[in-house]
Amino acid sequence: MNNITFIGLLFQILQFAVISVGYWNIFKKCGVKPYYAWIPFAREYHIGLCANREKEARTYTIIAVLSEVIGVINNLRNDGSSFSLIVAVIYFSLQITLIVYMIRIYLGLIEVFGRKKRWLFGFIFIQMITTLIWGLSPKFVPRKKVEDPSAEEGVKVSGTEAPVIESGLTVNITERKVIDFFRKKVLLKDIHMNIPKGHMVLLLGGSGAGKTTYLNAVTGYEKADATVKLDGQDIYTDYAKMKYDVGFVPQQDLMRGNDTVALTLTDAASLRLPSSVSFFQKRKRVNEVLEEFGLATVRNSLVEKLSGGQRKRLSIAMEYISDPTLFILDEPDSGLDGVVARGLFEKLRAIADQGKIVIVITHTPDRVIDLFDDVIVLAKDASRTGRLAWYGPVDEAREFFGKDSMEGILLAINQKDEGGEGRADEFVEKYTDKYQKEAG
Known part of the structure; x- marks a missing residue:
């Protein structure tokens, strides 16, 4: 040098x-x-x-x-x-x-x-x-x-986990955090609940409240500092086995337009059913699902020729092919008119009545709210963290928030800069007190 x-x-x-x-x-x-x-x-x-x-x-x-x-x-x-x-x-x-x-x-x-x-x-x-x-x-x-939302303490946490139930879903999320451009962000915190089999549950929350993060944590797609058990079995530690018992239908359809309906479901069966299931058993399951979702008459039709309602039923059938106990859907009614959407939710209600757990996100909850048993309400607290503001029966939720509609509940918990009332912290703390009291 x-x-x-x-x-x-x-x-x-x-x-x-x-x-x-x-x-x-x-x-x-x-x-x-x-x-x-x-x-x-x-x-x-x-x-x-x-x-x-x-x-x-x-x-x-x-x-x-x-x-x-x-x-x-x-x-x-x-x-x-x-x-x-x-x-x-x-x-x-x-x-x-x-x-x-x-x-x-x-x-x-x-x-x-x-x-x-x-x-x-x-x-x-x-x-x-x-x-x-x-x-x-x-x-x-x-x-x-510089404002640091993570420096805000937010409202208090319950610190009390939900007891594990042998028949149903137990969710105990302590925290879900990520590092975003050198800064730690807590996306979810202190979420505990038990969802029995046979229940159809609405997942409600404003933009950024953590709905998708919650679903990813529950399904094991993005693991959190959490314990999630389905029928007493840990989804995280037994994921290789449990993934067949969890179905997730995304908002966007993942189908090839130039495939037939039957071929689409056959491919789904190959992916979603364990390798131990024989070819003849898979074919039998495809035929059962075609009948159950009213797609038998269009089994040889191309996907691109289906109506909006038929495409959505096919999208749901692709995940239902494995006969999952936990069935999660992200805006299944997106792009559908009221009548078709209503029929779709009635089908989901029938699935829940078979002893399944169905969790749904929809942006038009009030037109089908009578079909739901419970509602999960997520809200951003003072630290911009997704928190549980309510989990329980729909009618009790209306009374808890003092609102007569799900839209009204959303308005109450949304931030003021989002056009809401900015009362998220109030209801998160109120629910935390309620949960702690009931947990003893």
């Missing part, structure tokens, strides 16, 4: 250290964990948080990581070939994009600190000095600090 290269390396280290010291103090002023000032990529993202430019910061961080990867490839393949030229052009384009996003973030930071836009030139051309001044001078104070 020659002297010039060594001096250049020392300067880069010094520059990084000085800038990090400046951002360390800026982060402390903004309410951000200061150690992120020393972590590449994380530092840039948290500058964006201080600047109230979270969206731009995410994009900048992703592009910065991609740019580093492209830069390494460019250095390794800098042989003058057409490939290296393309890589170089991509790298240059990414650098230009980074500059644009960094300018947006710096402008946001200047706005948050209430300073003049000419400081932008300082951040671009003399970053070391500028960050030190902003970090160390007591005159530079942000007008607002």
Whole structure:
């Protein structure tokens, strides 16, 4: 290593250290964990948080990581070939994009600190000095600090698990959390319930309340810090065996339009039934399901020729082929008119009456609410965490919330900025008290 290269390396280290010291103090002023000032990529993202430019910061961080990867490839393949030229052009384009996003973030930071836009030139051309001044001078104070929803305590938790029942579904979710761009987010917390067989349950909650996360946790698709047992058997630890006893119908149909109805169900049987089931048993099951869902007359029709109601029944039949004890459906009435949707829910009611557990999400619950036994209400508390605001009979839910419709209940628990009444914490705490009292 020659002297010039060594001096250049020392300067880069010094520059990084000085800038990090400046951002360390800026982060402390903004309410951000200061150690992120020393972590590449994380530092840039948290500058964006201080600047109230979270969206731009995410994009900048992703592009910065991609740019580093492209830069390494460019250095390794800098042989003058057409490939290296393309890589170089991509790298240059990414650098230009980074500059644009960094300018947006710096402008946001200047706005948050209430300073003049000419400081932008300082951040671009003399970053070391500028960050030190902003970090160390007591005159530079942000007008607002970074909001951290996870820092909010939220309402109290019950800390009481539901006892395991031998016939039905027992759900005890302590917590479901993820790391989202260097920040821990708790998606669900303190959800405990028993759902007996033969019950059809509505899953109700506003946007972001954790309905899909709850379903993924219950089915074992995305495991939480939880215990989920179906007929006393643990879905998490016995997943290889239990997956055949859990059916999940997504909102979007997963079918090939150029296949026949019979072939679609035959393929579903191959996937959803254990390998120990013989070919003749699978064929028998396909014929049974065709009859049960009123699809026998269209068994040789192409999927793309089916009506909306027939397609939805086929979508449900594909999961029902394994005769699951727990049957979960995400908006099965999406895109269907009232009459067809009503008929579909009546079929689901009949399935529940066979001793199954049926859990359904729908955005039009009031037109079929008479078919449900119970309702689960999820709501975002003060910490933006999905919490249980109610689980129990539909009629008791109306009384609990003081509303005469499911839409009214949603209005009560939704945040005010979503057009709701903003009473989620009130009902979560009220239900927690009720649950603790009943649990003894």
